[in-house]
Amino acid sequence: MIRARHLLLACAAIVGATGMVAAQESLLPPGFDDKPAPAAPRSAARPAPAPASARPAPQASAPASSATSTPVVQPLPADTGAPVAAAAPERDPLAGIDPALIDQLVEKVRPKYDIPPDAQRSLARVGVLAEQDGGFPAVSSHYLNGAFVEGVIGQMRGPLVSRWGHILLRRALASRLDTPVGMNGADWAALRAQLLLRMGEADTARALVQEVDSGVFTRSLEDAAMAGFLATADPVGLCPITALTAAGRPGWDWELARAICTAFTGDGPPAMAQLDRALRRGTGQKIDILLAQKFAGAAANSRRAVTIEWKDVDALTPWRTGMSLATGLEPPEELRKKAGPAYAYLAARAPMLPLAARAEAADLAAGTGILSSAAMVDLYSQIAAIEDGDATWSPLAAQLRTAYVAPDESDRLAAIKGLWGDGADPAKSYSRLVLTAYAAARMVPNESLADDATGLISSMLTAGLDRNAMRWAPFVPAGSEGWGLLALASPNKLAAVGADTLDTFQSNDSSSGALRSRFLLAGLMGLGRIDAETARTFAGELKVDLGRQTRWTRAIDSAAESNNPALVALLAGYGMQGASWDKMTAVHLYHIVSALRRVGLDGEARMIAAEAVSRV
DSSP states (O other): OOHHHHHHHHHHOOOHHOOOOOOOOOOTTTTTTSSSSOOTTTTTTOOOOOOOGGGOOOOOOOOOOOOOSSSSSSTTTTSSSSOOOOOOOOOOOOTTTTTHHHHHHHHHHHHSSOOOGGGOSSSSEOSSSSSGHHHHHOOSOOBHHHHHHHHHHOOOOOOOOOHHHHHHHHHHHBBEEEBBOOHHHHHHHHHHHHHHTTTTTTHHHHHHHTSGGGGGGOHHHHHHHHHHHHHHOOGGHHHHHHHTTTTTTHHHHHHHHHHHHHHTTTHHHHHHHHHHHHEEEEEEOOOHHHHHHHHHHHHHHHOOOOOOOOOOEEEEEEEEHHHHHHOOOOHHHHHHHHHHHHHHHTTTTHHHHTTTHHHHHHHHHHHHSSSOOOOOOOOHHHTOTTTTTTHHHHHHHHHHHHHHSSSSSSHHHHHHHHHHHSSSSHHHHHHHHHHHHHHHTTTTOGGGGGGGGHHHHHHHTTTTOOHHHHHHGGOOOSSSSSHHHHHHHHHHHHOOHHHHHHHHHHHHHSSSGGGHHHHHHHHHHHTTSOOHHHHHHHHHHTTTOOTTTOOHHHHHHHHHHHHOHHHHHHHHHHHSSSSGGGGHHHHHHHHHHHHHHHHHHHHHHHHHHHHHHHHH
């Protein structure tokens, strides 16, 4: 079908190029035109009789038509089978044309990126992470409603208060899920990719965009692709899209992207000339065009020095951030600080930046869930390997090494606590707990370390090391914060918590409004680790109504009732939006933990509940 279409296009191009215009002739037999056929002159010669060998069997004779229009091969309605003139051979429109020219024209109209039909990916199921690789079930038996899911995901602006909630939501968004009813598969990918970008998960967002064939991109997926490829410092990744669905899309960012792609396809001078014209016309901001020129010049080999001036720039946009990273530049510190976490989340995973800059950004990214404990250790290991390292980060890398391998237990503990800092910056302190998770797991539990058990347990739980944390159970007193963390994080169901122990926990609670005690109660109820009567009594003392219903609580309870883990994860993320845990309520935590447990996500439920207690 595609080849036929190309051949037709080539024929049209040849006809236009050679000036051949065929005279239009009626295909109707005489008598069927709008006007009666003119009478034939008497002197008109009759058709020559056909040879005897080719003459048809004798039939009733009828006068042959003497019309001057193109003869027809079928007998007319008034005829009864009289011999008719043989049809004139149809003229080949390609006759006399050089075959090489035909091949050239066909190749010219052939799509630049053509995917055979049997290799095209279906939009019925889109995602990166398959179920067998750790993703969520495709939910083919539990259809997602497109309008409802779009409303949930579209209204999530982030950030999430919970590191484990962030990890859970990222997993749900990256999973290979069936396209919701009433939604286009490309838009389904775009919706999730945009949320991943708002969460700072640029790599996952880009991978999700690339799961859709470039030829079927929608406008929303084009926007997600632009943001995703810029955030990962790869503007060249936009080239298949700029050549297909976004070939004529307006906008200065798309114009600059097309110029960059022109340079990377070998047409350097026209690309640089296009960028020069944009600079003269004032298309977009000057800094944006200069960054595009600097990046395109590397491919065009223009030997032109492009100087990037930041003095008149008042903010970092996605284009400026992405193009800066793509050209190996680090924006001024003032602009980086003004951008805040949005820049830090990208910088933490940008290999072209100095290690010191990445380590500084990691102090924000790890606490949110973007970086794992293993990734943090790997980053600090690279810093430790530098002989003449940074004055700030090299000592910290050496301190982390001490926390792991120092022979003396007290030296390891001192190094771990030194990395935690004084707690003045909660986000930074929690990221350092992530950094030391495996070092804390190497500490041997004993009575002499009981005073530091809570911090060590919290650190281990940031990496999900629940069984290592449970080794401290004999050394934490009942009713302490460490006891509360283990009561929630234990992989094995413990005996029901008693009222006396809860009262002891509340009496030791120093959080504002007894929020830690409220979260402990919500977590225990959600996990089913407290009897109903004790829960009602303790809830009355804390003046919290965990039975309160809202539209969101009904939605997540219904999703859990239908055993739809993907929808539960999305609604859990919706309920955990906020800058800090003091924006969270015990009611939300109870329904999140309960719903996750009911759909088989027990590990995530336990880690979220324990995190809530440890971070207030």
